[in-house]
Amino acid sequence: xxxxxxxxxxxxxxxxxxxxxxxxxxxxxxxxxxxxxxxxxxxxxxxxxxxxxxxxxxxxxxxxxxxxxxxxxxxxxxxxxxxxxxxxxxxxxxxxxxxxxxxxxxxxxxxxxxxxxxxxxxxxxxxxxxxxxxxxxxxxxxxxxxxxxxxxxxxxxxxxxxxxxxxxxxxxxxxxxxxxxxxxxxxxxxxxxxxxxxxxxxxxxxxxxxxxxxxxxxxxxxxxxxxxxxxxxxxx
Numbered sequence: 001x002x003x004x005x006x007x008x009x010x011x012x013x014x015x016x017x018x019x020x021x022x023x024x025x026x027x028x029x030x031x032x033x034x035x036x037x038x039x040x041x042x043x044x045x046x047x048x049x050x051x052x053x054x055x056x057x058x059x060x061x062x063x064x065x066x067x068x069x070x071x072x073x074x075x076x077x078x079x080x081x082x083x084x085x086x087x088x089x090x091x092x093x094x095x096x097x098x099x100x101x102x103x104x105x106x107x108x109x110x111x112x113x114x115x116x117x118x119x120x121x122x123x124x125x126x127x128x129x130x131x132x133x134x135x136x137x138x139x140x141x142x143x144x145x146x147x148x149x150x151x152x153x154x155x156x157x158x159x160x161x162x163x164x165x166x167x168x169x170x171x172x173x174x175x176x177x178x179x180x181x182x183x184x185x186x187x188x189x190x191x192x193x194x195x196x197x198x199x200x201x202x203x204x205x206x207x208x209x210x211x212x213x214x215x216x217x218x219x220x221x222x223x224x225x226x227x228x229x230x231x232x233x234x235x236x
Contacts, residue, residue: 004031013090014038017079020096021048021065028095029058041087043069100136120167122152
């Protein structure tokens with residue numbers, strides 16, 4: 001991008017596939033067309049997070065924006081998706097946001113991939129007073145950053161109060177063929193109101209405290225989340 005913005009001519013070929021569909025990816029689309037590309041496709045695992053004006057600008061140039069596309073691998077012929085679809089490409093560009101700049105840290109504090117070495121508490125191995133969250137750990141979804149932030153906030157509180165730190169050990173994923181209604185206990189709104197509040201919080205799926213921002217509706221790669229608003233009157 002820097003070379004193109006400085007006026008240098010970059011040969012990306014006629015077909016370009018961009019992994020990512022955020023605002024940064026829309027800039028890459030413009031750059032690809034400016035470099036002579038004829039077909040440009042941007043893919044993402046979720047609904048594009050780019051602003052509407054950015055999307056409309058890219059589409060006006062002829063770009064295709066595809067989502068719910070999961071990359072299996074990048075080959076010499078292009079991008080192979082998990083459903084075996086091959087998106088042919090002369091060039092493949094990964095544009096999934098900004099990468100953290102850790103140049104101020106010592107190399108021994110970083111992993112071979114360039115991220116901070118952490119323990120299971122999201123705590124820096126070389127400095128117990130530093131906690132890390134979100135894309136500074138690895139590039140992921142918005143809900144991953146929410147969960148990291150919640151864990152870090154809890155552990156900072158516990159550190160200040162001389163309490164043992166907690167880890168975010170994930171439960172094993174339930175196989176898709178086992179995801180059936182009979183595996184879950186239905187609770188009516190009235191039953192939920194009778195539950196102890198402190199115990200009820202343990203039913204949370206731990207993607208972060210809900211702020212009613214609705215980001216999860218677009219972030220879930222399987223479109224498994226829906227929102228229904230029910231008005232309920234409670235008599236006292």
